Amino acid sequence: MQTWHDRQPIYQQLADILAAQLLDGDPEEGAPMPSVRALAGRYLLNPLTVTRALQALDEEGLLEARRGLGLYVTAGARERLRAAERDRFLNTEWPLLRERLRRLGIGAEQLNWEER
Template structure:
């Protein structure tokens, strides 16, 4: 599951975020404890705890004392908003900058998007 692209704790946080966005984990659903997570993936419990702490700091998870960690009610909407913003920054803004460099008018881009929208494979 883990690779060398980023620290394991970050990959843990990213996977849980993906599970929330995709609906695998729903609001107010309990997630595995850090010890269960560490045992299942054979990692140090402190590493798992660090990933969970990131998610807690971001408001994606919350702790019920003595019970465990749960997905917050606003987690999915927060993550979707972050992804939309990242999409515009990384895809749309870069596309528009490149189009301006090569002289593609925005009307042509809009026309292409409208054509693609009409196809079922998009």
């Protein structure tokens, strides 16, 4: 069961979850997104909240509406999303993480890039 926090609106949290799934290839480019009703049931949310999350992804160019058919993942969505996430990480998260590593005295040789 998904736990929501107060640091950002729930629709944005859901949009982030769905974007992460898109990064993982679920659903694939060209495939339909689950319906608002299905997502509302899966995440126990109001359909209006789900609609706003999908709208946020649509505004980012990751989804396209097909009249009478629903929302579909656009071609190139995964790579656009990956590029945006890389940029956000390198410009926002990495500087903070690098500074924390420096403070803790952790060098590159101590970091294991593989899962344990």
